[in-house]
Every structure is written in structure tokens, then in C-alpha cells.
Amino acid sequence: MSCPLCDTSGGTLLWQDARCRIVLADEPDYPGFLRVIVNAHVKEMSDLPAVAQQALMGAVFAAEAALRKVMQPDKINLASLGNVVPHLHWHVIPRFTDDPHFPNPVWGARLREPPHAAPPDLDALLRAALHPQAPCRA
């Protein structure tokens, strides 16, 4: 069966290794919304061996650290849902008190309109913040 995360990168590629990739998602309401996507078609975290779980979470926490460095969000939201696309991926979302849904989850009720302002060179800033690190240790 076709899977969009097997067939496409899932966003603007910022970092990758043999195991996973970090992409900037196309989410106009949420500049800086990152996804960490396992390259293999796996459904749940508990389907991975411990070493692969740790490497993947290392990438998630590196994405979180890069967002905190570049954007100074009020909160980070992390989620692995996969109800629609059951190919393991993590949402790493910088949240601001003036963003469209705060304090609701981004999937909850919308409370205001404009997205939080972000620098125009955000992808370059995030790429630079990610590259000194080696979050996915093979």
C-alpha cells in the first residue's frame, strides 16, 4: 500500500542519517513545526529495538533543542500519533502564547488567527542549529 512517508520526504529536509530524517513541515500556522520521521516503515515505538528507540528520541530531543535555541518558544509539544499515516513520525512543535491554538493542542479548538511571527530564514537557522549535533547515533 502506498505510504506518503515512504514515497516523499514529508517536508523540507534539514538533517538526516541512515535511520531517520528531520524535516520542516509545511504548516503555515506553525513556522518551525518539525517532524522527525523514521526511514523504515514501522508503526509503533515498541516495534523498534531499544537502540533504535534511543537513537530516534535523540533526534527528537535534538530537534527540540534546535527549536528552543532558534525560536525561544514558550513550550515545546511532542507527539507521535500516526492514526492517519501509520509510519512512525514525531511532531516537534514550538508553541507560543500568541499562536493560533495556545494553550490548546494544535489539533484542538482554534482561539486566534495570525501565526506567531518567525524569521524569514528560519529553515537556514534551524539547519545550522541541527548540524553541529549528531542526534541519530547509529
Added chain:
Amino acid sequence: MSCPLCDTSGGTLLWQDARCRIVLADEPDYPGFLRVIVNAHVKEMSDLPAVAQQALMGAVFAAEAALRKVMQPDKINLASLGNVVPHLHWHVIPRFTDDPHFPNPVWGARLREPPHAAPPDLDALLRAALHPQAPCRA
């Protein structure tokens, strides 16, 4: 400032060690909704040292494995949000295609009414599934 996850257990205690606890949340729409709560008042995963990150995620994945063993959900949803209560905690949610929101996140639009049926002794089954394991290695 008062914090509900410092002041209370946050649910029916199923498992704990010095670092964190696993509780069955009081979420009538979602039997088996577990929360893994860090005992210390910490805000973000990247505020923890790597060894504590790994121990906490070990507890999250043990909670996921226990839910899969006991309830055979169609999907597991994992999330650390904390926009309202900025004390690090993970939602570990068994999802079923007939649950009130599937395939939406549990924070999204409700699509149907009754919760997915669950065994009456669910907390005992989950406690038994968790106890052979030692997910939080100190």
C-alpha cells in the same frame, strides 16, 4: 506556585520508582489512558540529562507495551504537551477505530459517542503487565 502534578498523583498509581510514576488517568472516554509523570517539577525533555531522558522514555515505552498487551489497540498515541500544566508528563493513549475521535487526535473533533469497551478489571491487568518490567532504571 501550586502545581497539580507536584501536589497529587495525577491518577490511579500503577507503577513508580524514584524518578517517575505511571498512572491510569481519569478519562471516561478513554479507558486505559495512561500518563507517565516525572516526579521532579521539570518543564521540557531537553531540561533533563540524557540518562534521565532515556529512563523516562523507557517508562513511556513500557506503558505502551503494557497497553498493547492488555488492550490490543489499533494505534498508540504518545504526546508530551504541558501547555496548561508545565510539569513534564507523557500521555500514552490506546486508540481504537471505534473510539470517540479516531482517526483525529483525542484533542480534535469528536466523531462518535460511546468509548471503546474495556474490561472492568483494566487497572489490575495493566498493573500486572507493568510490574514484571523495570522501565525506569535509576
